[in-house]
Amino acid sequence: MSSHSIRELFYPESIAVVGASKDPMKRGFRSIQKLLEDGYAGAIYPINPKEPEILGLKCYASLGDIPGSIDLALVCTPAKTLPQVIEQCGKKGAKGAVVLAGGFAEAGDDGQRLQDEMVRVAHAYNVRIVGPNTSGVFNTHKACNIVGFSNLKKGDIGLLSQSGNMALSLVTEAEANGHIGLSTYVGIGNESDIQFNEYFDYFAEDENTKVVVAYVEGMKNGRVFLDALRRITRRKPVVLYKSGRTSAGRSSAKSHTGALAGDYAVSEGVLRQAGAVLARKSDEILSLAEALSLLQPLASRRVAVLADGGGHATIAADALSEHGLTLAPLSQETRQRLSAILPPSAAVANPVDVAGGTDSNPAVFADCASILLEDPQVDGLLITGLYGGYGVRFSQSLTPIEMQTSMRIAAMLEARGKPIIVHSLYGSLYSDLRPAPLTCIREAGVPVYDSLELAVRCMQGLAEFGEAQRRPLAEAEDHPVRSPAFETVLSSCRSEHRTVVLEHEARQALADAGVPMPAPAILARSPHEAVAAFERLGSVPVAMKIVSRDIIHKSDAGGVKLNVGSSDGVRQAFENIVANGRKHVQDPDITGVLVTPMAPKGGVEIIIGVVRDPTYGPVMMFGLGGILVEVLKDVVFRSLPLTEDDAHRMLAEIRASEILNGVRGAAPTDKDALVRLMMGISSLCSAFPEIAELDLNPVLAYSSGVAILDARILLEEVSAVTPQ
Amino acid sequence: MSSHSIRELFYPESIAVVGASKDPMKRGFRSIQKLLEDGYAGAIYPINPKEPEILGLKCYASLGDIPGSIDLALVCTPAKTLPQVIEQCGKKGAKGAVVLAGGFAEAGDDGQRLQDEMVRVAHAYNVRIVGPNTSGVFNTHKACNIVGFSNLKKGDIGLLSQSGNMALSLVTEAEANGHIGLSTYVGIGNESDIQFNEYFDYFAEDENTKVVVAYVEGMKNGRVFLDALRRITRRKPVVLYKSGRTSAGRSSAKSHTGALAGDYAVSEGVLRQAGAVLARKSDEILSLAEALSLLQPLASRRVAVLADGGGHATIAADALSEHGLTLAPLSQETRQRLSAILPPSAAVANPVDVAGGTDSNPAVFADCASILLEDPQVDGLLITGLYGGYGVRFSQSLTPIEMQTSMRIAAMLEARGKPIIVHSLYGSLYSDLRPAPLTCIREAGVPVYDSLELAVRCMQGLAEFGEAQRRPLAEAEDHPVRSPAFETVLSSCRSEHRTVVLEHEARQALADAGVPMPAPAILARSPHEAVAAFERLGSVPVAMKIVSRDIIHKSDAGGVKLNVGSSDGVRQAFENIVANGRKHVQDPDITGVLVTPMAPKGGVEIIIGVVRDPTYGPVMMFGLGGILVEVLKDVVFRSLPLTEDDAHRMLAEIRASEILNGVRGAAPTDKDALVRLMMGISSLCSAFPEIAELDLNPVLAYSSGVAILDARILLEEVSAVTPQ
Incomplete structure (x- = not known):
């Protein structure tokens, strides 16, 4: 099917509003009003057989009556009208339709049938559908807002949301912030036609979008979602909030791995693997997006802190450590240069505390910032405390100095390419109370937060995106070879109507897949x-x-x-x-x-498993064995196929990873052997989609090599096995 | 020494400003200016031999020249003048002095000597000292603000801070918030005379303070601090932020317990034990205090969520679970009553989603709230979503309805005594943009947050304070009996110059202390x-x-x-x-x-230890044994003596506590036996302060009884043992 690029839906030259209305409470009125208000430059065609005109625009009885062509139809009519409306759209040559009505798949079987029928017609006429059950779309760069959100500032953050209220929350937060602008919004709705992956691909190309925010409740096709996410995050950051973290695990799963595969744990692993910056809290989403839209990613986790008080210096150090960032060690030279411009009581090790050295001259902030950013060990700078408020706190005469200082600091962004973030206690003051130097530095590209922890969280987000961008590309999807020996095993399983692969068969399969079988x-x-x-x-x-x-x-x-x-x-x-x-x-x-x-004595007990996640397909779990790990759920997940980088990260990401490095005088475990084992399992499971679950439990990892003490493979129910 | 109550320092009838100045940049000017501006009703006496008057007030050459008496002296002169100034204060009969100057104990040995001399004089003349090295004090209820913070709103939150910048942060945040008022502030400074405990005792009595916020970096005497904290938290909540979490553990400690006793882990355990609501992030301090000042504590962890959209409902459920709160199960009756007033698509199980049922009539929020709060299973209510913004979002005609609804909901606070918290996405809008119904409901006593996670965190704070208030009182400090047998052991240790108590001696000591020794x-x-x-x-x-x-x-x-x-x-x-x-x-x-x-096979491996913390004195550690726990640091601490409630909470608070309940079909461990063991150790260590460290590692806990596999006791170095 040669389908329209969905770009045409976001940059339409003409819009028909099906179900246009004169009732100011209705979307069929409000969206036309909003388009007019915003100065949308294309043609607007209200469709309503009973009205001659709406808001001064000539009204048409039906789509067919419109004189020109239409790019996009906003459909405000009830669910049952949709198949017919879409057919009319198709006949008119519309490229896309935004369907607001609910009452489709989300409302039960009848709704699902109606939705299927609508999609069938849409495919037949090559009309792309946003929704149904959506709040709509907007593109501030085309002055095309058919959602009706007010007070939108044009900007470079694109928004994908499965909840209209969450979208409204984020838009309202952007409005309150005053600095944050949005480029495009899509209410995902039921994803009857266009799904997340196409929107991701669209945003990857859209020249007006620098960062994407995605609020995700579920996805129709997790593999396709992940592939698109992997593509876009090579080019642009995606801040992703996945809701529904606390649902119960899959109690029906038969394997140990299955029992540990809580929904969110799996999502967290595979979404990060695909390069997303995962927001853990809804109130950090927009700030993360702001930082990522303004700043370069962090080249490492080493950050310098510049504070004008011990309290903030200490809290910043605590917060950095809790966010997995490190205080960059400062060179002798850096410390000497700082000492030369700061009072003797200043702390010139990281965190730097100017100890009053800026009170009478806040320009010293820029001097310190410059020295810190020149240190090759420093990859990012966090300024924390009263910055920007010296005019308020000490003397108005300092405000012009702070304005110049703001411009000097912002210029360092460009010069050094290292991110700079400001936390200021005066950042909490709004509008007329907010000190001008903060507005000035923000407008020049340095984000300002009133929460020190949020500032640190955003610095962490820059580190996460940097790491996501630096991760090695997955090797071109190879076509894994199906070993004849395991084909034979599968045949006997099928003929014997069993789903349990016997242990000697499983061991053979692993060996065939290149898994080093030590014994x-x-x-x-x-x-x-x-x-x-x-x-x-x-x-x-x-x-x-x-x-x-x-x-x-x-x-x-x-x-x-x-x-x-x-x-x-x-x-x-x-x-x-x-x-x-x-x-x-x-x-x-x-x-x-x-x-x-x-097996030789000693070694660290490991569990490695694969399950087929209903959303993401095959995912691998890695964790330490034993009852404690089961209780503490200290396991990590990745979708298959795995890269070696993925496998190494899994070893590093469990909370108890220190054990693999050797504790209490033990030698480090052979991580390369573990990675080889994991890569082999990845190959085997890629070659044989018939494998439903695989458990190696326990594996003993030694300082050299590993031993698999038990191997279990369960196949899909025979009826579900790929029919031959 | 009969010392003045420090209340007189906060409610002074007269204030002398030593080092008064005509320079508007100086504290000796600004504090007088602020007192005048605020309409302080007492007498103000500027002291400066060179000026005839300052800000229209007659200036005196010295304290002795003042005609009347003085309650409080604000001393703005440099450190070296202090002993003499305090002597003059004493001769004049001043009850207290606030000493701003730095250069005392924090500046090295000379400063320490100067501080000691100042305190000696103060004690001799019965002058109480705030500071030195303090930002000052204020009491909004006496219009007595000698700190110089502007824009203070009178309120009921008392503030104790060891960082002037953190205090300024919190004051600025309160100002930005617009609703939060403060009663009293103290910059703790060097605690040369008055320490945290006296301020806690003062705040416990102060009729204008409902909640105390304490920013703590360190404390001079941890035991005394904890005792005072324990006293005040019986009456009023204390929101405590302890900074300096990431400092290294005590590498010098000889025992296993000592090595695991990271500073913050110990602080966290003992501060919560003493009833504090611990803030983990600096940006939640003030919101927690606000919630605790407005609302009753939660009677349980069961909360109902009332949302007007699926997104917020899901995020709220996730956040509750992550904060250790539970979704209250709703009775059949509650669900029926909700169904009767909500549309069919509404979710009437917790979280409740009105699914559009409030769009045209937000009064339905109050109806739902009332039904939910009447359910005896519901102990708190979280309203999340668009509440308060219906007039903005849908139609201005809804605003008056929302105003009435706000008053109805606020009235339920009084009627039911159950806390209600509102999260509203319109809460992020400030000043003229903020919808009036939100201002209205906040003024009526229901806190409103723009962050859903923060709203949930505050609900959790109400649960924590409820639990702190319900904890059983420690039994009256008994005088533990020193067993003659262990006295004999101590004697031989002393005569043999050894600090290691041999295992058979340690076992005997435990048995003597009433520890059940199974074998x-x-x-x-x-x-x-x-x-x-x-x-x-x-x-x-x-x-x-x-x-x-x-x-x-x-x-x-x-x-x-x-x-x-x-x-x-x-x-x-x-x-x-x-x-x-x-x-x-x-x-x-x-x-x-x-x-x-x-020992019998099986059983859960436990470690129990006692160390003398340099700040808090003897603290007990509890954790599961084994290498994983060491790596994951899954241990909890409490100060001694322990109550049985403390011991039970320790068992419940380790992350892996589920293991004690029996997993993989294992029987639950004998928690009572563990608690008896811990109580016995507590008695032993209370009776014998000579015990520096004690390790029972491992202890095996069975379904019935425990076995101590190894017991080690180390004594203080002989020279440090109480001289006889």
Whole structure:
């Protein structure tokens, strides 16, 4: 289907308002009023068979009566009229329609049918649909606002929202702020036709949008969403708020990984992986967007703090640390230069406290800022305290000095390319009370916050976007090779109507996928074979585990014997295991007993798993094993396929990651081996979408190499397996 | 010493300004100007030998020349003049002096000597001192503002700050807010005479102060601070921000507990124990104080959410959960009553979403609020969304309805005693733009926030204060009995110049202190005694551990043998252990070998310890044992003595507390046994201040009872032990 670029919907040369009205309370009136007020330059065609004119514009009985062509239709009529209206739009050659009405998919089966019908017609006529059930769209750069939001300032932040009220919140916050402007808004609505991904692609290209804000409740197709997010975040920051964090985990999941895959934990991992700057609180969304629209990303996490009081210096240091930023160590030279211009009581280590050194001459702020930004260890600067309010606090004669200082500091943005953020306690004062130097420095491109923590959060956002931009590109999506051996396993699973891949089969599959399998595992079908396996393994102590499609919890079934060290012992263990299995389940299908050398002592217990998330598709979980981690849910997620960078970040992102570096004198674990293991699992699961869940639990990670102590693979229900 | 009540410093009938000036930049001018401006009703006496008058007031050459008496002296002269000025204050009968000058204890040894001299004079003349190195004090209810802060609104929040800039921040924020008023301010300064505790006691009594805000960097005497905090928080909320969270732990501490006692972790535990509402961010301090000054504390953590849009409803639910609050389950009746007045698409389970049911009639908000507050399961109400802005958003004709609705909702505060908080996206609009219904409802006592998360944080603050008020009173400080047996141990430690209490001595001390010691531990001094002990214990498998003042890390020295099960084995183990000890250290003093029955398998590994915090004195730590907890620092602290309530809260407050309730089918651990153990340790450490550090690590907690696997006690260095 050759569809219209959705750009034409945001830059329409003509708009028809279907369901135009003379009632000032109705959208069919208010949007026309707003277009006229804002001076929209294109043609506006009200459609209403009962009115001759609305707001001075000639009214048409139907779309077909319009003399010219139309780019966009705003449809204000009820749900049931839609298929017909869209057909008329199509016949008229409209490129898109914004459908406000509710009563579609969100309202149950009948609504879903109506929506499907509308979309069918739209596709037939190549009309792109925004919504239905949307608050509308605006583009301040085209003076095209059919939402009706007032007091919009033109700017460079694009807004995508699944909640009309959240959009209104953000617009109102921008209005209160006075400095923040918006470029474009889309109420996502039901995503019946155009979905998040197309809007992301549009924003990536839109020359008037520098930063995108997305309020996301759910998504129709998580993989497609992530792909588009990955594309746009290479070029522009996306501040994303994902709501619905506290819903219960997937209690139906069968695997350990599934049970730990809380919705938000998965979203958090995969959205950050795709490059989003995730807002954790709704009240930081717009400030993050503002900082990202004004400033370069941070090149590292090293920040200098310039304070004019000990209290703010201390709070800033605390907040930086809590946000994962570090106080840049200052060079000897930097400290000497600061000492030369500050009083003896000043602190010239980071955080820098001028200790009254600016009271009579706030220009010293710019001198200090310049010195700090010249230090190659410093990648960003946070100014905190009274800056901008010296005229208010001390003497009005200082205000002109502060104005010049503001211009000097703002000029450093350009010169050094390092972000500068100001926290000022006078930032909380509005309108006529707000000191002019703060307005001046903000207009020159340095954001000003009245909350010190918010200023630090925004600095963190700049670091996050910097890291997202520097992340290595995923290798071109390769076509993973399906190993014939695992194809055979799948065939037998299908023919045997089982979804449980037996452990020896799983181990083979992993080995085939290039997962380094440190220890051989031999399936023994008789006591005799078990002894032979034992001897083949060098007669070292072995672990023996039952292999049966009917027994999932092997230990509970008495199906595991550890540290078996003699031929006699192995024979006896085989018989015990099989006998226990028979006692445990009625007439079980016992394939045999797996014999493996005991894993070396020590090592850090790890769990690695894959589940198919209903939204995002296959995602990998990484965490430390053991009961504590389960309780503390200290696990991280990424969508597959994984890059090596993703895998390394997963190791670093668990809260207990310090353990992997070696604590209490332990040697560091072999992170490269873990990464290789994770990459292999990623390949296997990419090659075989039939794999529903995979658990390696536990894996022991040593200072050199890893050992997989248990491997479980569950397949999609046979009926769901790709039909051949 | 009968000292003046410090109340007289805050309600002075006369003020002398020592170092009064005609220079408008100087405090000696500005404070007089401010007192006059504000209409201070008492007498003002400028002191300056060179001026005949200042700001129309007669100037005196010295304090002695003043005709009347003076209550308070504001001293603006430099540090070196202070002893003499205080002496003059004393001779004149001044009750207090506010000393602005720096250059005292904060400036080094000379300054410390000057400060000591000043305080000596002050004590001799019974003059109370605020500061030195302070920004000053104000009391809006006496129109007595010698700080010079402008635009102060009279109110009921008292402010204690160790940073002048933080005080200025909070005052400026209150000014920007427009609704928040302050009663009293004190710049703590160097606390040379009056310390935090006296200010807390003063605020507890002050009829004009309902809530206290304290910005604390450090404290001179942590125990006294905590005692006063405990007293005031029985009567009034204290919102406390403790800065300096990221300083390194006490690397010098010898015990495990000491190493984990990060400064902030200890502060957090003991300050909350004493009833403070701890602000974690500087930008939430004033909002918390506002909520606590307006509203009753929450009776439980169950809150109802009333939203007019799905976005805000979802974000509110997420935020409540992240703040440890719960969505109150609504009764059948409540839901039916809501259904009766809301459209069919409304959500009548908590969070309630009116789904347009208020668009044409915002009075429905009050109807819903009333229904929700009548539900006995609901203890607090959060209204979130567009409330107050219906006139702006929809039609001006709705504004009068919203005004009435505001009054109706505010009246429910009184009627039900349950807190109500409003989040409104229109709360971000200031001055002339802010909708009148929001101003109206705030003035009627319902706080309004423009941040949904901040609204929820304030609700959480109300829950925290409620819990602090409901906590059981500590039993009257009993005089713990010093057991003669441990006195004997102390004597031998002293005579042997050792600070290590041997394990068998430590176990005896714990038993004497009433700690239930589940298993006997027998010290054997020979292989023969070891066998006898083994037999006395019933010939069950035993653990054997070396007892030697010279060997701290017993395992490393080969000094531990586990699971020894025969007389021969015990004999051999004894000999091995002693031989290993001799190999490990040159000529060790080996007391013997401790023989204990092996602890039962299973159980949750716990660490309990006590250290003497340099600020707060003895504090107890509780956490789960093991390496993960060490890395994740999942431990909590309380100051001693402990109440049973404290101990129970410690069990509940660790992040992994779920483990104590039993996970993966395990039985819950015996919390009562843990609490008894903690109470016993508390008694022991209270009775014996000689104990510097105590570590029980690990303790195994079973479904019934506990086992202490290792007990270590370190004494203060002998020279530091109480001299007899």
